[in-house]
Amino acid sequence: FSSPVGQNLTFMRFAIFGDIHANLHALQAVLADAQEQSCTHHACMGDIVGYNAYPKECLDIIRELDCPVVKGNHDELASLEGPIEGLNPLAELSLKWTRAQLPEEDREWLRNLRMQRQVRDFTIVHATLDTPQNWAYIMTQLDAAASFSYQHTNLCFVGHTHTPKAYVRDEGVRTEPLDVLSILKKNKYLINVGSVGQSRDGDSRSAYCIFDTDTNEVTLRRVPYDISAAQKGIIEAGLPSKLATRLVTGR
Numbered sequence: 001f002s003s004p005v006g007q008n009l010t011f012m013r014f015a016i017f018g019d020i021h022a023n024l025h026a027l028q029a030v031l032a033d034a035q036e037q038s039c040t041h042h043a044c045m046g047d048i049v050g051y052n053a054y055p056k057e058c059l060d061i062i063r064e065l066d067c068p069v070v071k072g073n074h075d076e077l078a079s080l081e082g083p084i085e086g087l088n089p090l091a092e093l094s095l096k097w098t099r100a101q102l103p104e105e106d107r108e109w110l111r112n113l114r115m116q117r118q119v120r121d122f123t124i125v126h127a128t129l130d131t132p133q134n135w136a137y138i139m140t141q142l143d144a145a146a147s148f149s150y151q152h153t154n155l156c157f158v159g160h161t162h163t164p165k166a167y168v169r170d171e172g173v174r175t176e177p178l179d180v181l182s183i184l185k186k187n188k189y190l191i192n193v194g195s196v197g198q199s200r201d202g203d204s205r206s207a208y209c210i211f212d213t214d215t216n217e218v219t220l221r222r223v224p225y226d227i228s229a230a231q232k233g234i235i236e237a238g239l240p241s242k243l244a245t246r247l248v249t250g251r
């Protein structure tokens with residue numbers, strides 16, 4: 001007898017997403033797309049809050065998903081007291097506002113997030129694996145090489161730059177197009193999943209990746225969402241209008 005129940009037990013289709021940045025409309029669009037794409041699991045790369053107008057709503061959704069989550073720099077700063085250092089003025093303003101929106105219980109949850117996690121046979125981290133707590137940006141092959149030297153799994157997902165990108169290490173480190181990428185066991189892969197809530201690669205749509213453990217493929221998804229509703233929230237919250245206009249340009 002064949003066992004229809006047992007056949008697909010190990011099959012998993014992960015929606016891997018991050019840098020939501022309190023953009024509720026973008027998060028809802030991404031989760032709906034992931035469902036349409038038959039994703040069975042989620043993993044969150046952090047920066048749930050900051051910049052946009054719905055930190056509490058986004059946190060509630062992520063906590064409800066009960067999926068692996070790593071800490072982003074905005075999550076950390078929103079969870080702490082005291083001065084906010086090392087961020088641009090827009091980020092600083094929005095973080096001060098964010099702190100006031102979140103109950104202590106949510107801030108404690110953010111504070112307790114781990115910097116990196118292994119999920120099944122891949123790793124997730126917000127910024128880099130070499131010095132996760134420094135929040136450095138992987139912008140070049142050299143930056144990627146430093147992170148690769150601390151990567152003990154075949155595949156690692158990052159966020160933080162808000163720009164989808166794939167680095168591959170075989171003899172050297174190179175970039176590869178990320179539309180649909182086959183993950184080969186002999187290489188290492190470092191994949192930036194882009195941003196749900198504040199794109200910075202000139203495409204205003206949300207970005208996230210699907211990792212299918214059956215086909216061993218990573219697919220980049222771009223999802224349109226209701227930008228004007230997100231902008232309205234920003235203006236009504238009294239946040240800087242620049243945070244609303246940048247959503248349209250994707251910068």
Ligand code: ZN
Nearest residue numbers: 019047072160
């Ligand atoms: Zn971010």
